[in-house]
Amino acid sequence: xxxxxxxxxxxxxxxxxxxxxxxxxxxxPFETTAELSPDAGTPDLFHQDRALKAIEFGxxxxxxxxxxxxxxxxxxxxxxxxxxxxxxxxxxxxxxEDICYVYNFDNHDEPVALMLPCGFGNKLAKAMDxxxxxxxxxxxxxxxxxxxxxxxxxxNIDMHKKEDRLFKRLSQQARKYRxxxxxxxxxxxxxxxxxxxxxxxxxxSQLPDDTRADIExxxxxxxxxxxxxxxxxxxxxxxAFKKRQEQERRLIKPIVKQLxxxxxxxxxxxxxxxxxxxxxxxxxxxxxxxxxxxxEEEYEPGSADENSNPLEEEDSEVDKFLAYKVNVLVxxxxxxxxxxxxxxxxxxxxxxxxxxYKEIRGALKAEHTSIRAGALHKANGGYLIIQIQDIATHPxxxxxxxxxxRLKVAQIDDNSEDGHPKIVGTIHPSPIPLQTKVILIGTPExxxxxxxxxxxxxxxxxxxxxxxxxxxxxxxxxxLLSKFMAKVCKEEGYLPFNKEAVALIVxxxxxxxxxQKEITTRLSSILDLMAxxxxxxxxxxxxxxxxxxxxxxxxxxxxxxxxxxxxxLKSLKNGAILLETKGAVxxxxxxxxxxxxxxxxxxxxxxxxxxxxxxxxxIINIDREVKxxxxxxxxxxxxxxxYLGGKYAKDQPLTFSASVTFExxxxxxxxxxxxxxxxxxxxxxxxxxxxxxxxxxxxxxNQLGVIQPVGGLNEKIEGMFKIxxxxxxxxxxxxxxxxxxxxxxxxxxxxxxxxxxxTFHIWAVDTVDEAMEILTGCPAGKxxxxxxxxxxTINFLVQKHLAELASKMEEKKEEKENASA
Numbered sequence: 145x146x147x148x149x150x151x152x153x154x155x156x157x158x159x160x161x162x163x164x165x166x167x168x169x170x171x172x173p174f175e176t177t178a179e180l181s182p183d184a185g186t187p188d189l190f191h192q193d194r195a196l197k198a199i200e201f202g203x204x205x206x207x208x209x210x211x212x213x214x215x216x217x218x219x220x221x222x223x224x225x226x227x228x229x230x231x232x233x234x235x236x237x238x239x240x241e242d243i244c245y246v247y248n249f250d251n252h253d254e255p256v257a258l259m260l261p262c263g264f265g266n267k268l269a270k271a272m273d274x275x276x277x278x279x280x281x282x283x284x285x286x287x288x289x290x291x292x293x294x295x296x297x298x299x300n301i302d303m304h305k306k307e308d309r310l311f312k313r314l315s316q317q318a319r320k321y322r323x324x325x326x327x328x329x330x331x332x333x334x335x336x337x338x339x340x341x342x343x344x345x346x347x348x349s350q351l352p353d354d355t356r357a358d359i360e361x362x363x364x365x366x367x368x369x370x371x372x373x374x375x376x377x378x379x380x381x382x383x384a385f386k387k388r389q390e391q392e393r394r395l396i397k398p399i400v401k402q403l404x405x406x407x408x409x410x411x412x413x414x415x416x417x418x419x420x421x422x423x424x425x426x427x428x429x430x431x432x433x434x435x436x437x438x439x440e441e442e443y444e445p446g447s448a449d450e451n452s453n454p455l456e457e458e459d460s461e462v463d464k465f466l467a468y469k470v471n472v473l474v475x476x477x478x479x480x481x482x483x484x485x486x487x488x489x490x491x492x493x494x495x496x497x498x499x500x501y502k503e504i505r506g507a508l509k510a511e512h513t514s515i516r517a518g519a520l521h522k523a524n525g526g527y528l529i530i531q532i533q534d535i536a537t538h539p540x541x542x543x544x545x546x547x548x549x550r551l552k553v554a555q556i557d558d559n560s561e562d563g564h565p566k567i568v569g570t571i572h573p574s575p576i577p578l579q580t581k582v583i584l585i586g587t588p589e590x591x592x593x594x595x596x597x598x599x600x601x602x603x604x605x606x607x608x609x610x611x612x613x614x615x616x617x618x619x620x621x622x623x624l625l626s627k628f629m630a631k632v633c634k635e636e637g638y639l640p641f642n643k644e645a646v647a648l649i650v651x652x653x654x655x656x657x658x659x660q661k662e663i664t665t666r667l668s669s670i671l672d673l674m675a676x677x678x679x680x681x682x683x684x685x686x687x688x689x690x691x692x693x694x695x696x697x698x699x700x701x702x703x704x705x706x707x708x709x710x711x712x713l714k715s716l717k718n719g720a721i722l723l724e725t726k727g728a729v730x731x732x733x734x735x736x737x738x739x740x741x742x743x744x745x746x747x748x749x750x751x752x753x754x755x756x757x758x759x760x761x762x763i764i765n766i767d768r769e770v771k772x773x774x775x776x777x778x779x780x781x782x783x784x785x786x787y788l789g790g791k792y793a794k795d796q797p798l799t800f801s802a803s804v805t806f807e808x809x810x811x812x813x814x815x816x817x818x819x820x821x822x823x824x825x826x827x828x829x830x831x832x833x834x835x836x837x838x839x840x841x842x843x844x845x846n847q848l849g850v851i852q853p854v855g856g857l858n859e860k861i862e863g864m865f866k867i868x869x870x871x872x873x874x875x876x877x878x879x880x881x882x883x884x885x886x887x888x889x890x891x892x893x894x895x896x897x898x899x900x901x902x903t904f905h906i907w908a909v910d911t912v913d914e915a916m917e918i919l920t921g922c923p924a925g926k927x928x929x930x931x932x933x934x935x936x937t938i939n940f941l942v943q944k945h946l947a948e949l950a951s952k953m954e955e956k957k958e959e960k961e962n963a964s965a
Contacts, residue, residue: 165660178640202607216611219668240525255512303384321362483526532586614662655890705744731829735821738856747863754825759801766805780819817854831941878905
């Protein structure tokens with residue numbers, strides 16, 4: 145290639161104005177953000193109609209399964225936007241019912257759920273506590289009244305008379321055996337008689353042996369009658385006790401009825417079959433277990449009473465009135481509108497509720513007052529918001545949530561997190577009808593992963609609200625962004641931004657999405673730049689945040705994160721990494737690559753080389769052969785073979801061997817952004833025309849030779865510029881990019897200045913031929929009707945060399961065949 149001061153294909157050079165779309169501060173109708181009303185900076189910063197319509201649809205449709213998944217890039221503000229939308233909607237909706245659990249008198253292991261209008265949960269709990277207090281006074285007053293005392297005394301006297309007659313019969317039976325029976329506490333004692341007088345042990349020992357034997361035989365026979373005596377005595381006592389209970393129940397029934405009727409009357413406005421049944425059960429249980437309302441000395445729990453309360457078994461640690469307490473699981477009397485619950489730690493217990501066990505006599509026990517609400521209960525009748533990444537770490541919670549949505553019930557199970565066994569003998573609260581709209585928030589990646597891996601997901605979350613990563617860079621959105629910044633300044637106490645600073649932030653918002661006419665919706669990056677700009681403005685003692693403060697923030701951020709880039713540049717400078725930015729070499733080209741470290745990305749040119757030789761192996765991609773390349777890169781390599789065959793071998797076989805590789809690349813290659821670059825190196829090797837090492841290239845290619853757009857363009861160009869600047873700018877250096885990527889350019893000011901001065905250049909191309917003419921300075925040549933190319937053009941030389949390689953291969957085959965013959 146002949147040296148020339150003229151740049152090739154100058155009509156393809158991009159002007160400075162195409163390299164970065166500047167934001168004109170004159171478009172901003174303020175001098176500083178302090179002039180803007182912070183209230184106008186709404187949390188839904190950019191109006192994303194598609195996502196907002198989807199959210200509205202999902203929140204309003206009542207059909208089962210139409211729960212919502214909100215997806216968007218991390219930091220895009222989708223969570224705050226969603227909260228704002230749902231909160232406004234919920235405030236206009238009715239407050240849902242209170243949720244209570246009460247004792248189940250039919251089956252104490254299954255507490256009953258009561259759904260009561262807002263505010264009536266606490267009212268019922270208070271009314272039940274007052275009922276217990278009133279019953280204690282009324283029942284004691286009735287039972288301990290004089291008239292009642294006389295009846296009880298008469299029953300006791302009658303019982304004692306019957307016991308005396310029973311004992312008298314036993315004593316008469318004993319005398320037949322010359323024995324006497326006497327009572328000592330709860331025991332019966334046998335004493336031998338002599339002349340109808342009790343004998344002491346000394347006198348008994350002096351009796352003849354046969355007399356003692358007769359007495360002992362009589363005592364043995366009498367002991368058999370003791371069991372009959374005890375059974376009959378207990379029957380008499382039980383009969384008397386039952387008679388006392390019947391009498392006492394007759395006395396208390398009017399009292400209980402009066403109090404229960406008053407209770408029903410207090411709740412008649414919300415009367416339901418379930419609530420009436422509960423009051424009737426309470427009434428029946430009070431009459432059955434009325435003695436629990438008596439003082440401890442009078443209360444005999446469970447004695448002769450088959451209907452005693454299981455919660456009040458002889459354990460003094462348990463409240464004997466626990467059965468009448470109301471557990472107000474969810475109280476909404478202070479709430480306005482429908483609930484909006486954001487669950488940040490969605491474990492199974494936090495979502496579904498749990499049982500709070502108490503240790504009693506070494507055992508864990510639970511009852512209806514031990515039930516604790518989960519997020520599903522609190523959000524019932526409203527909205528529950530969960531981050532997908534939070535619930536993904538709790539598989540049991542995720543399974544339980546899906547089950548609840550599928551069955552439309554909230555079931556509290558003692559179903560602990562994985563690895564923890566259930567407690568034997570626990571209670572099983574009745575399920576609660578579920579009317580909750582669940583909204584999941586995540587990234588597009590998590591959404592599509594769930595759709596592909598979880599069959600139930602698409603049936604339960606049918607509404608997708610997709611927040612775009614960018615919005616148009618128009619006056620409306622620029623003003624919205626400025627007002628949002630004004631709001632943040634007020635909330636965070638930042639200095640105001642002048643319009644030049646805002647303009648630069650707008651440009652950086654475009655750079656982030658690699659679109660000149662778009663700005664990012666990723667609010668977190670804007671907030672970070674605002675915070676850093678404020679810091680440097682304060683350090684500089686400014687009263688407003690200026691353009692220089694934002695530039696300082698960007699420069700300092702790059703300085704903090706660019707250590708790996710600096711190490712790579714040092715290796716390029718000292719020659720450890722081979723790269724030329726001058727001269728021309730056959731089969732060698734500088735390709736542009738991006739290294740993305742997560743928090744920082746930078747571009748570095750890489751040397752790509754190609755060799756061609758006689759053979760029929762086709763193109764050997766060395767990186768693919770040693771498994772250092774990914775599937776997309778391998779596809780790009782195969783496309784190159786398709787291009788060569790389609791352009792140069794339509795009428796003859798493409799018979800040649802070639803090798804292509806990224807030199808000094810040991811960490812792997814992925815993507816097709818270097819496919820065009822690899823093709824250019826091959827074409828140089830096939831044509832024998834050297835490539836200008838001052839120019840680096842990026843772009844993918846299709847089989848028709850069209851150069852296609854790629855990503856990471858700004859970092860790639862800036863990477864080449866830094867290398868050229870480090871080695872010395874010659875005025876001939878630059879980069880070739882796909883024309884379809886021009887709209888993605890948002891280059892740094894240093895590159896713009898160099899292009900303005902003519903010390904660095906950027907070409908935009910559509911085809912392989914255009915790029916080859918820039919790289920080599922030679923015409924590519926257009927095909928004639930017979931498929932041949934003008935002599936001396938690149939395409940002619942490539943076609944000619946391919947024919948020569950094919951011919952030589954045929955000769956070698958013939959020589960081999962002759963030798964074999």
